[in-house]
Amino acid sequence: MRAQIETKKYLFAFIITTLVFFGALVVSNKFSTNRIAEIKSIESNISMDILASETQFALLRDSSCKAIDHSTAFSEELSSLAAKLSYMEDDLGTNNKEVISLKKYYSLLQIKDYLLVKQVREKCGVKPITIIYFYSNAGDCEDCIREGYVLTKLREEYPELRIYSFDYNLDLSVVKTMKSLYNLNDSLPALIIADEPHYGFQSTEDIEKLIPQLKKLREAREKAAQAKTATSTKK
Amino acid sequence: MVEILFNSILYVFLFLTLYLEVFFLITFFEERLKLGAKSATGKLSYYPSVTIIVPCWNEEKTVSKTVESLLALRYPKDRLEIFVVDDGSTDKTWAVIQKFANNQQIKLFQKENGGKHTAVNFGIKNTTSELIGCLDADSFVDKDALHEIASAFNEDPDMMAAIPTIIIHEPKTILQKMQRTEYHTVAFFKRMLSPLDAITVTPGPFSFFRKEVFERIGLFKKAHNTEDMELALRMQSNHMRIRNVHTAHVYTSGPETLYKLYRQRLRWAYGGMKNTLDYRFMIFQRKYGILGMITLPLAFFGIFIFLYNFGFVVFHIVRGAMSKAVEISTVGLSFALPSADSFFFNTDFMSILAYVFLGLGMVIIWNGVRLAEGRFRPSMGIFYFITLYGIVAPIWLVRAIVNILFSRGTTWR
Numbered sequence: 001m002r003a004q005i006e007t008k009k010y011l012f013a014f015i016i017t018t019l020v021f022f023g024a025l026v027v028s029n030k031f032s033t034n035r036i037a038e039i040k041s042i043e044s045n046i047s048m049d050i051l052a053s054e055t056q057f058a059l060l061r062d063s064s065c066k067a068i069d070h071s072t073a074f075s076e077e078l079s080s081l082a083a084k085l086s087y088m089e090d091d092l093g094t095n096n097k098e099v100i101s102l103k104k105y106y107s108l109l110q111i112k113d114y115l116l117v118k119q120v121r122e123k124c125g126v127k128p129i130t131i132i133y134f135y136s137n138a139g140d141c142e143d144c145i146r147e148g149y150v151l152t153k154l155r156e157e158y159p160e161l162r163i164y165s166f167d168y169n170l171d172l173s174v175v176k177t178m179k180s181l182y183n184l185n186d187s188l189p190a191l192i193i194a195d196e197p198h199y200g201f202q203s204t205e206d207i208e209k210l211i212p213q214l215k216k217l218r219e220a221r222e223k224a225a226q227a228k229t230a231t232s233t234k235k
Numbered sequence: 236m237v238e239i240l241f242n243s244i245l246y247v248f249l250f251l252t253l254y255l256e257v258f259f260l261i262t263f264f265e266e267r268l269k270l271g272a273k274s275a276t277g278k279l280s281y282y283p284s285v286t287i288i289v290p291c292w293n294e295e296k297t298v299s300k301t302v303e304s305l306l307a308l309r310y311p312k313d314r315l316e317i318f319v320v321d322d323g324s325t326d327k328t329w330a331v332i333q334k335f336a337n338n339q340q341i342k343l344f345q346k347e348n349g350g351k352h353t354a355v356n357f358g359i360k361n362t363t364s365e366l367i368g369c370l371d372a373d374s375f376v377d378k379d380a381l382h383e384i385a386s387a388f389n390e391d392p393d394m395m396a397a398i399p400t401i402i403i404h405e406p407k408t409i410l411q412k413m414q415r416t417e418y419h420t421v422a423f424f425k426r427m428l429s430p431l432d433a434i435t436v437t438p439g440p441f442s443f444f445r446k447e448v449f450e451r452i453g454l455f456k457k458a459h460n461t462e463d464m465e466l467a468l469r470m471q472s473n474h475m476r477i478r479n480v481h482t483a484h485v486y487t488s489g490p491e492t493l494y495k496l497y498r499q500r501l502r503w504a505y506g507g508m509k510n511t512l513d514y515r516f517m518i519f520q521r522k523y524g525i526l527g528m529i530t531l532p533l534a535f536f537g538i539f540i541f542l543y544n545f546g547f548v549v550f551h552i553v554r555g556a557m558s559k560a561v562e563i564s565t566v567g568l569s570f571a572l573p574s575a576d577s578f579f580f581n582t583d584f585m586s587i588l589a590y591v592f593l594g595l596g597m598v599i600i601w602n603g604v605r606l607a608e609g610r611f612r613p614s615m616g617i618f619y620f621i622t623l624y625g626i627v628a629p630i631w632l633v634r635a636i637v638n639i640l641f642s643r644g645t646t647w648r
Binding site: 084 | 249250253254257258261393430431432433474476521522523524525528558561562565566569578579582583584586587588591
């Protein structure tokens, strides 16, 4: 006598499978929600820090510029935030409402930081190195992926370099204003260096040529490293 | 749109795969109390007469060890005879086996080459024993294996065939170590399929049949070089019970090189699909139980599901590699360590499902090792199986499908 099919067992296996399958979906969504919350919290912290810097700047308007060190502030936080946002874009898709909302807020934070840096530059005469980068991830800009790698590398190499990246297609009035300010056309990637737009892919070397300060920064760093080695050898 | 379609198909396949794993694990929980170690250490109430046929073709190096392992079996000598059938070997097999010529338990036969199944049939025709078994000349047995099998036949008069647990002996190469874990996994599934009457193969190493099987449904037939599968399916189509006796251990040597493994597995995969097609009248037929509803459809469609899932993994690996290549060509090699931030730990739906599959797979491997070895022992074979099997198996599976589509047969060696 052949073993009979037990409908109950089939059903039981089906119920467990369904639970595990949809459980995986729920757990995955839970992780995504937590990540979104983490990004929101980071954005909120940066927002507060920028506000604090603006206030500090206003308070010290007539004081010495030494009290305001904005050379590398927020650069790292914004960079880390950008990496996390990019991860969420891959995870949830570029059309996800939460992702778009986070990107809009991120863009606003970048512009606020950009304006603050501008104010510090005018008041104190310091010359922060900035790059404004417009990209598209709608599948119409192959070179944007490569440009992204170049800028990530540059940011790692020069923490003093402030890179503000904007999604060209983001439906945000401030981003549109930025685009019109620099009279940008549709050829992407576009980099704005020293208020001048540069279209198409720019390699690390191209950018280093466009920003001569980067070379100086590298030389200074190498000198400092050599001096350190010499000191430790003396010891 | 296309991506959504492909993903939807993948989700359906993953659901089915998960369903099967859950189904077998439920069976495992039902059966867990019967999965003990060796049952028969004392004497049996009855010792059925047994003939073990050793078909050999150019096995001069291994046949002696095989026959000696049979002579060492713990079974009354007057109830066990061994037929060594030389199937027209062109090497020194016949000369090598002459050393057993004077042994009362052993009969030597020589015939023209006709294929393994003709050698086994030759033996079957020449015996009157109640139980007839077969042992490939590249395998050898544990001394209690026959005792265990005879005990199972005694306990279940309706059992028509018994299959053992096959273990890869002393694996040396990475591929052999991988196969050892694969065989452990197969041991688990065979044991689970056994009470469900859903076994689809009575493998060459040490499968046993009651003589009436051959009297009722005939001898082995030529069947795409997988005659052991055809006989099992013929038995199943006649509602004859096949059971796995997990305590009967048989050792075999796995192919040591990728090419040899590829040849063996291509034969199995091609033969498996062809035989399933030959017995397609059982597919999705409730009267054939789990065999008709799950095992046979899986034997055929499982290959496509496996390849589809594999294709998905390959697609993502290639896409990742291409992206990395673009990065390297743009900014050069960077040796930065991956971020330790838990934020970047992959927890998308597919990854979580992959973790679930890996976890369930480990439960299966763990229990497979326990069935075959008595207790779990971690080994590199598990690592090789998890990392390599998915890479090498598609090689023969794809070729098997190509052969089916273009009606190309396979060869034994």
